[in-house]
Amino acid sequence: MKTGHGRWSGWILLCLMGWTMMIAAAEPSANAASDAPQAQVLIVYYSLQGNTQQMAEAVAEGVARVDGVTARLRRVEDCTREDLQAADGLILGCPTYFASIPGTMKLAMDDWNWKWKVDFTNKVGGAFATGGGQTGGKEHTVISLLLFMLSNRMIVAGPLYESVERGTEWGEMGSSAMTGPLDPGVSDGQRDAARRLGERIARLARKMKDAP
Ligand SMILES: Cc1cc2nc3c(=O)[nH]c(=O)nc-3n(C[C@H](O)[C@H](O)[C@H](O)COP(=O)(O)O)c2cc1C
Numbered sequence: 001m002k003t004g005h006g007r008w009s010g011w012i013l014l015c016l017m018g019w020t021m022m023i024a025a026a027e028p029s030a031n032a033a034s035d036a037p038q039a040q041v042l043i044v045y046y047s048l049q050g051n052t053q054q055m056a057e058a059v060a061e062g063v064a065r066v067d068g069v070t071a072r073l074r075r076v077e078d079c080t081r082e083d084l085q086a087a088d089g090l091i092l093g094c095p096t097y098f099a100s101i102p103g104t105m106k107l108a109m110d111d112w113n114w115k116w117k118v119d120f121t122n123k124v125g126g127a128f129a130t131g132g133g134q135t136g137g138k139e140h141t142v143i144s145l146l147l148f149m150l151s152n153r154m155i156v157a158g159p160l161y162e163s164v165e166r167g168t169e170w171g172e173m174g175s176s177a178m179t180g181p182l183d184p185g186v187s188d189g190q191r192d193a194a195r196r197l198g199e200r201i202a203r204l205a206r207k208m209k210d211a212p
Contacts, residue, residue, distance in 0.1 A: 039069045039209040041202050042087035046076045046094040046105040051130045051179040051186055056093050058191040059128060059175070062198025063089075069202040076108045081116045089205030090120070090154070091198065092145045093128040099137025101144050109148050118152075124208055125149035125156045126201040127173075128194055132180030142174035157204055159196035 041063045045056040056073060063071035074083055076094075084090070094105040101109075112118045127145035131138035146156045158172045175197040177190035 036068060037209070039088040039202070039206040040072060040086055041069055041089035041091060041198070041205050042072045042074065042079075042083055043091045043093070043198070044074050044076050044079045044083075045092070046102055046108075048095070051177060052093050052095050052128075054186045055128050055130060055175065055177055055190070055194045058186075058194035059091055059093065059198040062195035062200075063091075063202040065195070065199050066202035066206060069206050071198070071202075076105055079108070081112075081118060084112060084116070084118045084120075087123060088209045089124040089126075089201045090149070091126045091128070091201055092148075093130075094141065094145070096129055096131035096137045096141040099140050101141055113152060120149070120152035120154050122208060123149075123154050124201055124204040125154040126158060126197050127156075128175040128177075128197055130177045130179050130186070132178070134178055134180075134182060136180070138176040138178070139173065142176060146173065155204070155208070157200055159193060159200050161193075161196060 043056050043059050043063070045052050047053040047056070053075075060071040060073050063069055069089075072083065072087070092105075092109075094102055097103070113120075125146065127142045127149075129138045129141035129145070131141065149156050158174050160169055160171055162169050172193070175190070175193040177186045177194075179185060
């Protein structure tokens with residue numbers, strides 16, 4: 001037979017259990033964000049001498065700044081149909097050859113559509129380029145990459161930057177680095193532009209993935 005004291009302690013224990021269960025139901029799970037499927041941003045690049053690869057790595061760092069998004073880095077020669085299909089965001093980068101996309105990169109991109117029949121619809125895209133010259137066509141290369149994306153039903157965007165003095169925010173078409181003798185290699189500022197590109201595309205890709 002239960003004593004009065006025993007009955008009270010049983011009652012208190014029951015209340016405590018109910019209260020704990022109510023709190024657990026009301027609080028969002030700490031793992032809720034990590035349980036959500038990660039958005040994937042694929043960075044595909046062509047690089048013979050390593051400059052564009054450095055930009056691609058900086059783009060990946062920018063993607064990694066965004067929670068819930070994973071970056072996948074692929075040389076164009078190693079990129080598979082599965083890589084492309086799985087991507088929510090796609091960032092393409094290459095050197096400028098004769099003011100445009102190098103043949104190796106262009107042939108691969110043509111095949112993605114023509115032979116592989118990848119469905120690019122509503123993937124979020126961005127682009128970057130390197131070039132030896134100051135006015136050697138880097139921007140034309142970036143725009144050519146974006147035109148491929150637009151033709152394939154993608155949504156394109158560029159990096160943002162802030163003017164602290166004016167309190168305004170600006171958009172760019174992509175990121176680029178001048179690598180020729182007048183300004184060899186990839187500078188910190190150019191890497192920063194590549195990171196901002198990665199971050200912007202990652203944010204948009206996550207938004208598109210979350211959209212109903
Ligand atoms: C065949 C060829 C053509 C090139 N044409 C241009 C050009 O038209 N404009 C330019 O700015 N740089 C040009 N370059 C320089 C490359 O774009 C530059 O060195 C680039 O950063 C190389 O990238 P990578 O180090 O990733 O291979 C050319 C280089 C090669 C090999």
